Amino acid sequence: MSRPGTAERPLRVAIVGAGPAGFYAADELLRQPGLVVEVDMFDRLPTPFGLVRGGVAPDHQKIKAVTAAFDRIAGLPGFRFFGGVELGKHVTVDDLKAHYHQIFYSTGAQTDRRMGIPGEDLERSHPATEFVAWYNGHPDYRDCSFDLSQERVAVVGVGNVAIDVARILCRTPAELEKTDIAEYALEALRASRVREVILLGRRGPAQAAFTTPEIKELGELADADVTACPDEVELDDLSRAALEHGGDRATAKKVEIIQGYARRPFSRKGRRLVLRFLVSPVSLVGNAAGEVIGMRLVRNRLVQTPAGTLQAAPTGDGEDLPVGLVFRSVGYRGVPLSGVPFNDSWGVILNDQGRVLDPDSRQPLPGEYTGGWIKRGPTGVIGTNKPDAVETVVRMVEDVASDVYLRPDRPSRAEAEQLVRDRQPRVVSYADWLRLDAIERERGSAVGRPRVKLTRVEDILAALQR
Amino acid sequence: MNIARLLATKGDLVVTVRPEQTIREALRLLARHNIGALVVVDDDRLPVGIVSERDVVRAAARDEEVFALAVSAIMTRDVIVGAPHDDLLTVGVTMTDRRIRHLPVVHRGQLVGIVSIGDVVKAERDRYRGEVDTLHIMILGEAT
Numbered sequence: 001m002s003r004p005g006t007a008e009r010p011l012r013v014a015i016v017g018a019g020p021a022g023f024y025a026a027d028e029l030l031r032q033p034g035l036v037v038e039v040d041m042f043d044r045l046p047t048p049f050g051l052v053r054g055g056v057a058p059d060h061q062k063i064k065a066v067t068a069a070f071d072r073i074a075g076l077p078g079f080r081f082f083g084g085v086e087l088g089k090h091v092t093v094d095d096l097k098a099h100y101h102q103i104f105y106s107t108g109a110q111t112d113r114r115m116g117i118p119g120e121d122l123e124r125s126h127p128a129t130e131f132v133a134w135y136n137g138h139p140d141y142r143d144c145s146f147d148l149s150q151e152r153v154a155v156v157g158v159g160n161v162a163i164d165v166a167r168i169l170c171r172t173p174a175e176l177e178k179t180d181i182a183e184y185a186l187e188a189l190r191a192s193r194v195r196e197v198i199l200l201g202r203r204g205p206a207q208a209a210f211t212t213p214e215i216k217e218l219g220e221l222a223d224a225d226v227t228a229c230p231d232e233v234e235l236d237d238l239s240r241a242a243l244e245h246g247g248d249r250a251t252a253k254k255v256e257i258i259q260g261y262a263r264r265p266f267s268r269k270g271r272r273l274v275l276r277f278l279v280s281p282v283s284l285v286g287n288a289a290g291e292v293i294g295m296r297l298v299r300n301r302l303v304q305t306p307a308g309t310l311q312a313a314p315t316g317d318g319e320d321l322p323v324g325l326v327f328r329s330v331g332y333r334g335v336p337l338s339g340v341p342f343n344d345s346w347g348v349i350l351n352d353q354g355r356v357l358d359p360d361s362r363q364p365l366p367g368e369y370t371g372g373w374i375k376r377g378p379t380g381v382i383g384t385n386k387p388d389a390v391e392t393v394v395r396m397v398e399d400v401a402s403d404v405y406l407r408p409d410r411p412s413r414a415e416a417e418q419l420v421r422d423r424q425p426r427v428v429s430y431a432d433w434l435r436l437d438a439i440e441r442e443r444g445s446a447v448g449r450p451r452v453k454l455t456r457v458e459d460i461l462a463a464l465q466r
Numbered sequence: 467m468n469i470a471r472l473l474a475t476k477g478d479l480v481v482t483v484r485p486e487q488t489i490r491e492a493l494r495l496l497a498r499h500n501i502g503a504l505v506v507v508d509d510d511r512l513p514v515g516i517v518s519e520r521d522v523v524r525a526a527a528r529d530e531e532v533f534a535l536a537v538s539a540i541m542t543r544d545v546i547v548g549a550p551h552d553d554l555l556t557v558g559v560t561m562t563d564r565r566i567r568h569l570p571v572v573h574r575g576q577l578v579g580i581v582s583i584g585d586v587v588k589a590e591r592d593r594y595r596g597e598v599d600t601l602h603i604m605i606l607g608e609a610t
Contacts, residue, residue, distance in 0.1 A: 062604045069603070207553075246559035307548040307569060308560035309468075343478070345550075345578065346470050352477035362479055377471045383603070384596030391475075 004101050004411070005035040005400055010078065012411050013396075014100040016087050016337075018043035019050020020382045021106035021372020023070045024389035030076040032397060038078040040100070040416055044086035045139065046428040046460050047436065048074075050108055052382065054138040057164040058179035059171065061450055066382055074430045080413070082420050083428030084457070090423040093339035099416045101405040102367045102396055105340060105349055105356070109332035109373040115156060119284030120328070123291040128155065128165045128329035135168055135189075137182035137455035147291075148192040150324030154295060156281055157329035158201035159209040165327050166197045167217065170224035170271050180444065180451035196272045197224075198323065202280045202300055202312040204232070205258040206239040206247070212254045219261060224271035228262040232277040238302050238310050278302075279319070280312060284326060294322040332378035340368070349374050354392025355399075367406030369396055426466045439463050469557060469571055470550035472589055473579040480570070480580050482507045485514060485538035489525070492517055492537050502582070503568040506541050511577055513570040515541035547572050548581060558586040 004011040013029055015022045018041050026039045047053055049067055056063050074081060085091060087107075096103050112127035114120060124147050133141035153169060155162045168176075173190045181189075201208050205228075208215075218226045235243065235255065243252055258275060266272075278300045285294040297319045300312035334349070336342035341350040341359045349370040350357045356368035371392045372385050380388075399405060410416070420427050428436075436454065443452035454460045483492050483504040492504055496519060506515035517537050525540040526532045532540075548557060548569045561569060561583050571579040 063600070066600075066603045242556065242559075246556075246563075248555075305549055305552055306546050307469075307552040308556040309549075309552040310556070311551065343474065345478075345573070346474040348474045350477070351475055353475050357477055362477060375475055377474045379467045379471045380593060380596050381600040382596075383599030383601075384592060386599055387592040387595050 003400060003403060004405065005037070007036050009411075010036040010038045011102065011400060011405075012038050012100045012408070012413075012416070013040070013102045013104060014096045015039055015041040015104045015106060016096075017050065017106035017108060017372070017374070018048035018081065018083070019106060019108055019372060020052060020066070020070075021108070021375070021385040021389060022050070022104070023073050024386045025104050025106060025371050025393055026079060027073040027076070028389050028393040029396070030073070030078050032393075035397065035400070036078070038080075038413060040080045040082060042082045042085050042087065042091070044084070044089070046084040046433075046457060048081060048083065048430075048433055054133055054136045057132075057168060058136060058181035059167070059175065061179065063382065071434075079430070081428070081430035081433065083433060085420055085424045085427055088338045091419065093337070095419060097367070097406050098409050099411065099419060100367075100408055101400070101411065102369060103406070104392070104396070105337060105368070105370045105374055106372040107337060107374045108334070109347065109378040110335045111333050112328065113331035113333050115281065115328050115330055117281055117283050119286055119292070119295075122284050122286040123289070124150065124324060125284055125292050125326040125328070128157065128161050128327040129332065131165055131327055132161060135181050135185040137185070137453040139455055139457045142182065142184065142455045146188070147325055148188055148194055151193055151195040152323045153194055153197045153325040153327070154281075154321065154323040155197060155199050155327045155329060157331075158199055158275075159329060159331075160211070160214065162199055162327075162329040163210045163214050163218070165329065166199050166273055167221070169194050169197050170221050170273050172223045175222050177449060180449060180453060182453055182455050184455070194271065194325075196274065198274045198276055198321070200279055200281065200297070201275070201277045203310065204235065204239050204277050204302060205255045206235060206243055206251055207302075207310055208254070208277070210254075212250050212257065215254055215257050218273060219257070221269075221273070223269045224273050225264070225266050225269045226261050226273045226275065227264065227266070228258055228275040228277070230262045232279075233259050233262045233275075236302055238304055242308075242310060278312065280314065282318070285320075292324060292326050294320055295326065297321055332373065334374045334377070341365070346377055348377050351375055353395060355395050364404075366399070366404045426461055428460075428464065428466075432464050436460060436464060467554045467589060467593060468550065469548050469552045469554065469579075469581055472554065472581060472585055473550065473571060476579060476585070478579055480505055480577055482511065482577070483517065483537050485536065485541065487537050488533065489522060489535050489537060489540065490533040493522065493533070503580075505570045505577065505580060506537055507577065512572065512575070513545050513547060513577060515543045516545050516568055516570070517541040518568065545570060549573065550578070554586055554589050557581065558583075558590065561586065
């Protein structure tokens with residue numbers, strides 16, 4: 001039989017996960033010259049866009065503008081969306097193998113990394129990702145609750161997620177009303193009694209993962225003063241040497257801004273955002289009711305690894321920090337998919353440049369591929385997924401040319417749709433999503449907001465008359 | 467971004483050679499795997515050296531009988547070893563400064579991967595491309 005990829009016999013690809021990685025892969029596949037491709041994109045949620053909808057902070061609407069590019073991709077001939085269809089629940093890997101020549105897994109990094117310290121599971125100690133999913137209206141997290149009657153909050157970590165959480169906690173209701181933050185979160189934050197948010201970084205300001213625009217934005221909050229401890233933002237000899245030799249301008253700028261915050265006088269704003277560096281929590285302290293009332297910190301110093309990286313090493317000095325609410329944001333981690341080999345060391349699908357590998361032979365499994373955070377781990381910005389997707393798609397195209405692909409029994413659009421409808425009658429199409437998108441925007445414009453999200457799956461399906 | 471992220475998409479095959487194996491055997495491994503260097507390992511499969519195509523060229527320039535020599539005779543012994551948490555940026559600076567092109571990675575007492583300067587350059591390139599693309603979206607409202 002002839003190789004798939006022709007008009008008579010299109011190459012059929014299932015993409016699992018409708019986040020940026022999935023969309024960029026779809027784009028790359030559907031624009032291959034001389035290859036006719038059909039993409040069916042699955043997502044367990046009825047809505048597409050993954051972390052662009054559920055992760056990117058609501059006060060960063062400009063970043064969310066990337067969805068316009070995704071709409072364009074979804075409009076390419078050969079693209080279909082199967083929303084609300086979950087791998088492992090409605091369809092299995094074997095089902096996909098019976099209907100597609102290739103499968104592309106882009107399910108992201110769905111859990112947070114644990115700190116691994118005593119007291120981590122006390123009440124009022126949460127993964128930052130749960131708070132993010134909650135304020136973004138993710139259906140699985142909308143019913144979470146966070147005790148915002150606490151005055152002091154610690155956020156462990158200084159990456160993008162930690163900064164987002166701290167910033168949202170410091171925004172005024174007036175600032176939040178201009179965003180598409182979930183309605184219930186807006187109400188909860190309106191009643192917030194949080195006065196002080198402390199961000200804790202285990203290394204120094206030169207090693208923090210946040211970007212210069214993000215740190216600059218903290219200095220422009222309407223009703224929160226940002227500050228830092230002067231002795232923690234002065235560079236040690238190793239950091240200064242690293243910055244002078246081989247450091248980039250962005251890092252130097254970032255350090256300069258943070259040092260500026262340490263010198264800045266307070267302007268009596270209602271809230272305070274404190275940047276702490278060179279400290280690590282060693283335990284969380286609870287009361288008799290099992291709720292967090294504080295954390296024990298150890299001060300760190302920087303040491304250089306043989307390969308040149310500056311890492312935190314604990315000193316003997318400790319400190320007790322009274323806090324009533326803790327968010328941990330020390331990294332994301334991928335979740336294994338049933339029937340797909342996993343690399344436990346790095347928390348990703350076992351792969352070589354996007355080709356999924358057999359765990360025993362370490363050779364590629366024909367027809368199975370991966371992209372995005374579940375391929376490379378949680379790193380990079382949205383756009384990083386584009387070169388990442390290209391890398392995998394190049395291999396997918398090469399493999400088809402070498403006659404390496406799955407041999408499905410039922411490789412047709414109609415049969416795939418039948419399978420999905422049998423298993424999940426309430427599947428959401430891209431046309432449905434566009435209707436929902438219009439409904440959400442309309443709800444938003446009625447109250448002067450960019451969008452008011454529907455956050456219950458039942459409400460979404462009801463709005464679509466399902 | 468750290469080394470772990472880079473190893474995540476490279477599989478975890480590290481082609482190794484023993485110090486007592488011959489240069490000819492080492493060259494066969496380089497050719498078969500289409501790579502530029504081998505990690506020389508001891509009984510515990512921990513790195514004791516690196517042997518690269520450049521080491522072989524240097525040895526061949528002064529000795530016709532190079533193929534029969536043991537790897538240990540020409541390998542670089544002063545190996546810099548990386549850890550999964552090493553930042554790619556600093557690793558890139560170290561590799562450039564020390565003029566090394568391959569960095570074995572050891573994690574919890576085990577050899578878990580190797581990073582080449584090409585891997586570092588590619589990761590940097592992809593990072594910048596991604597950032598440029600994201601900035602385009604934010605400023606112009608569209609992807610490149």
